[in-house]
Amino acid sequence: MGSLFEDALKRVDEAAERLNLDENIYRILRKPKKQVIVSIPVEMDDGTIRVFDGYRVHYNVAMGPAKGGIRFHPNVTLDEVTTLAMWMTWKCAVVNIPFGGGKGGVAVDPHKLSVKELERLTRRYTAEIIDLIGPDVDVPAPDVNTNSQVMAWIVDTYSMHMRKTVTSVVTGKPIFLGGSRGRREATGRGIMFIAREAGRVYGLPLKNATVAVQGFGNVGSVAAKLIAMHGARVVALSDVNGGIYNENGIDVNAALRKVEETGTIVGLEGTTPITNEQLLELDVDFLIPAALENQITRENADKIKAKIIVEGANGPTTTEADKVLNERGVKVIPDILSNAGGVTVSYFEWVQDRDGYFWKESVVNDRLEEVMTDAFNDVYQMSKQHNVPMRLAAYMVAIKRVADITKARGIYA
Numbered sequence: 345m346g347s348l349f350e351d352a353l354k355r356v357d358e359a360a361e362r363l364n365l366d367e368n369i370y371r372i373l374r375k376p377k378k379q380v381i382v383s384i385p386v387e388m389d390d391g392t393i394r395v396f397d398g399y400r401v402h403y404n405v406a407m408g409p410a411k412g413g414i415r416f417h418p419n420v421t422l423d424e425v426t427t428l429a430m431w432m433t434w435k436c437a438v439v440n441i442p443f444g445g446g447k448g449g450v451a452v453d454p455h456k457l458s459v460k461e462l463e464r465l466t467r468r469y470t471a472e473i474i475d476l477i478g479p480d481v482d483v484p485a486p487d488v489n490t491n492s493q494v495m496a497w498i499v500d501t502y503s504m505h506m507r508k509t510v511t512s513v514v515t516g517k518p519i520f521l522g523g524s525r526g527r528r529e530a531t532g533r534g535i536m537f538i539a540r541e542a543g544r545v546y547g548l549p550l551k552n553a554t555v556a557v558q559g560f561g562n563v564g565s566v567a568a569k570l571i572a573m574h575g576a577r578v579v580a581l582s583d584v585n586g587g588i589y590n591e592n593g594i595d596v597n598a599a600l601r602k603v604e605e606t607g608t609i610v611g612l613e614g615t616t617p618i619t620n621e622q623l624l625e626l627d628v629d630f631l632i633p634a635a636l637e638n639q640i641t642r643e644n645a646d647k648i649k650a651k652i653i654v655e656g657a658n659g660p661t662t663t664e665a666d667k668v669l670n671e672r673g674v675k676v677i678p679d680i681l682s683n684a685g686g687v688t689v690s691y692f693e694w695v696q697d698r699d700g701y702f703w704k705e706s707v708v709n710d711r712l713e714e715v716m717t718d719a720f721n722d723v724y725q726m727s728k729q730h731n732v733p734m735r736l737a738a739y740m741v742a743i744k745r746v747a748d749i750t751k752a753r754g755i756y757a
C-alpha cells in the first residue's frame with residue numbers, strides 16, 4: 345500500500361474538477377496547514393523508559409478550530425493522521441458545523457499498557473502538543489482505542505497548565521465532566537439515521553433488512569444495536585478476534601454482554617464463526633464497515649454482495665475499490681457523511697461547555713437527527729444534480745463550502 349494521503353487526494357481532485365474549482369483556492373485545499381511530530385517518553389511500571397511517536401495535524405481551519413479525534417494504535421503514522429485530518433475537514437463541512445479538520449495519534453498498542461502507563465502516556469502527549477490545542481484552536485476527541493477516560497486526563501493536564509479548569513478543550517468527555525448526553529452513542533446513532541435515509545431513497549427500508557457490521561467498538565456496536573431496534577436483522581458481527589454469523593439474526597444485546605464478560609463477541613451462543621473477510625462478502629442488504637481503513641480493496645470489491653454500504657469507519661474503501669463498486673451498482677454512503685454523527689454531537693458538547701448549560705438527551709438526539717438528515721439531503725441532491733455517486737457528491741458539497749469560505753476570507757499576507 346502506498347501513501348494513504350496520496351490515495352485520498354484522488355477523490356479531492358475529482359470533486360474539484362467536477363466543481364470547476366478555482367485553481368488558486370484548490371492549491372490551498374490540497375495541503376495540510378500544520379503537521380507536528382512529538383516524542384513521548386513514558387516511564388513503564390517496571391522502571392524502564394519507552395519513547396512513543398505522537399502526532400497532531402491541523403489540516404484546514406478555514407471554517408473554525410481544528411476538530412478531530414486522537415487514536416492510539418500501533419499502525420499510526422504521520423501519513424495516516426494527515427489523511428484522517430483531511431477527512432475531518434470535509435466531514436465537518438458536510439454537516440456544516442463551524443470547525444476545521446484535525447487529527448492526532450500515538451503509535452502504541454494501548455492493550456499492552458497498564459492503566460497507569462496509559463495515563464502517563466496521555467498526559468505527556470497532551471503536554472507535548474499543548475501549544476496546538478485549546479477551545480478556540482483545536483479540540484480533540486476520542487477515536488480508535490481512546491475513550492472518555494482518556495479525554496478526562498487530557499482535560500486535567502491542559503487545565504493544570506492553564507491554572508483553571510477548561511472542559512471545552514476536548515469533547516467526548518464523561519458526562520459529569522462537561523460531556524454531552526448522547527455523545528458516546530452519537531456516531532452509531534448517526535449511522536442508523538443515514539442507513540434509514542439511504543434505505544428510503546434506494547427502496548430498502550431498514551425494517552426486515554439484513555445487516556452485517558464489521559467492528560464492534562464504540563461505532564459498530566451502537567450502530568448494530570440501534571439498527572436492530574429499527575427492525576433490521578443483524579446477521580453478522582465481527583471484532584479484532586473474528587466474526588460471528590446467524591442468518592436468523594444475532595441478539596446484539598447478548599453480544600454486548602458477551603464482550604463485557606469475555607472481551608470478545610467470538611463464541612456467542614447460537615452463532616457460527618466466520619472470518620472478517622467472509623463477513624465483508626456476505627449477501628446482505630446493508631454492510632457497515634466500522635473498523636479501520638482499507639478493508640474494501642481492489643482484491644475483494646468484486647466479491648461484495650451488499651446492496652448498500654454505510655461506512656462507519658474512516659476510509660474503509662480504497663479509491664480503486666470505489667470504481668468497482670460503482671460499476672457494479674453498489675450504493676456507497678461515504679464515511680464523511682455517514683459517520684459524522686460523532687463530530688456533530690462533539691460540536692453540541694463544545695457549545696454546551698461554553699454556555700455552561702446542558703441539554704436533555706432527547707434534545708441532543710433530535711438535533712443530531714436534523715443535522716444528519718439535512719446533510720444526507722444536501723449530498724443526495726448534489727448526487728442527483730450532477731449524476732455522480734454519493735461519495736463524489738459528499739466531497740463536492742464539503743469542498744465547495746470550504747472553498748467558498750477560503751475565497752471570502754482571502755489570503756493573509
Ligand code: GLU
Pocket residue numbers: 411412413414435483484485486487488515658683684686687688690
Ligand atoms: N473521531 C471521530 C471521527 O473520526 C470524532 C471526532 C470528533 O468528535 O471530534 O469523526
